[in-house]
Amino acid sequence: MKNLKLKSARARLDMSQEQLAEAVGVTRQTIGMIEAGKFNPSLQLCIALCKVLGKTLNDIFWEEES
Amino acid sequence: MKNLKLKSARARLDMSQEQLAEAVGVTRQTIGMIEAGKFNPSLQLCIALCKVLGKTLNDIFWEEES
DNA sequence: ACAATATGCAAAATATAATTTACGTATAGA
């Protein structure tokens, strides 16, 4: 499923996918795929994304149990 | 670096590496390598581990800034 | 002593994350 939390956190900082990608050292496509929910990133990439976005792992990647 | 939070959370449930591995669908070696800090697991594996251990991503995989 | 469990380690093979390159569309500005 899509990761809208990542998308909105990026939007809140007014960053493009490319800017975020460069900030964490991956390519634009990687960011796009993660936001689209097409594959599962590595833990280190998740952590790097959170630090750039000023969020924690739970903020961006944890789904609360219903 | 070692992931001692994972190791202690597993110990608290009195689970062996092999039991935890089976519970999340990976091999014993994968659990051992993660605890030893030898490589970075995928996000989905981290989430599966947290759910089995009754913890969140932040509990096990997030390092607070100093 | 013997057997069973738990763990660490490592080489080779496999699965998949991530890159590179490229093409398409939509929008905003000159």
Place this chain on the structure above:
DNA sequence: TCTATACGTAAATTATATTTTGCATATTGT
């Protein structure tokens, strides 16, 4: 209209996570 930016998507390649198999040691129970 023309140009530039942003985003979605996809095939082929590369890097690396994960598996498989095996061997070693320590510990616990019989």
